[in-house]
Amino acid sequence: DGGITQSPKYLFRKEGQNVTLSCEQNLNHDAMYWYRQDPGQGLRLIYYSQIVNDFQKGDIAEGYSVSREKKESFPLTVTSAQKNPTAFYLCASSIPGTQMNTEAFFGQGTRLTVV
């Protein structure tokens, strides 16, 4: 079945460590996104990529990094520079917005906790 797979589902990180969240899709979508979800704040865009080897900062990119070496994969690294990394992270993909009826497909999320 086609879809988006995020791993791991739960992740614990010590302060000062970098950690990488995985996101893989087999939907053949060009565009991929990372969102952060905090209680009572909805979803905020961290980074997005419209095509392989290209990505742009979203609204809260500080302390995060991404790569897009393959169409199927868009890993997110939470660096030690991110001051408050504990959150629920959601990856999504879509066909770029040249078609009026596109929708975003989301993974199941990764809950990151700093200990």
Place this chain on the structure above:
Amino acid sequence: GNSVTQMEGPVTLSEEAFLTINCTYTATGYPSLFWYVQYPGEGLQLLLKATKADDKGSNKGFEATYRKETTSFHLEKGSVQVSDSAVYFCALSDRGGSEKLVFGKGTKLTVNP
């Protein structure tokens, strides 16, 4: 910039009650509008969408109409079920698709038997 404002929750209803969750938006162009649903511990699923003014999106008994004159996209369901308990997000995209979705803060719905 673009923004979405949802009614704040939580919302608690009895089974078979009528549901309305208000959503208004601010956008410079002609956005597409979406409602997503999130069940506990899961990602978001698209519930319904509308891409132009006066369009009505519908799915699983839920409906929302794109009202350009009031910049609104309110979610309604005539008779809720316990299984509808979830968090509902209103969202917009300013490029006609799902690029750079801007989300509201979400409304938690609990339906009691």
